[in-house]
């Protein structure tokens with residue numbers, strides 16, 4: 001899931017306006033930002049399918065640090081503390097942890113049964129697998145993004161957020177609908193790099209225009 005996470009960031013910003021927008025955007029991105037560093041480091045493992053760009057064929061073999069509910073949330077605490085300390089704003093700590101945990105919760109809707117709960121060996125893994133129905137997942141994620149963003153923002157920021165979300169969601173079209181062509185992403189490191197660029201650029205652009 002990609003743009004859906006950012007709708008929750010807008011909601012958190014509406015609920016806690018004292019927390020700067022870039023901070024909530026980074027909080028909901030935190031699991032994937034961490035993942036994009038741990039994959040090339042060889043600590044977390046993902047296998048892509050060279051023959052298809054569809055999300056359902058991506059095998060998330062191991063990502064206990066970035067994508068478990070318990071361990072992932074624990075790891076978000078020091079980052080929340082660090083940002084709260086730098087900005088002298090203690091509310092950031094619980095908001096950052098909530099944003100990071102929301103990422104895991106939303107991921108459980110689309111992922112296949114690969115998301116660990118605790119983050120340790122022999123852990124139970126969950127995922128409702130909406131990605132198995134790519135076109136439906138595409139629609140559901142954008143409807144969710146639109147409804148939550150409509151509730152969270154208003155005026156020009158709302159317009160910009162809807163355009164930005166639509167544009168970024170459209171970039172992912174092929175991962176939902178597939179195509180006759182092979183997967184243009186050639187390696188797990190390239191896939192991790194794309195996640196870093198995707199989450200990073202959405203956060204940057206949204207922070208500038210909203």
Ligand SMILES: [Zn+2]
Nearest residue numbers: 001031032107
């Ligand atoms: Zn994720």
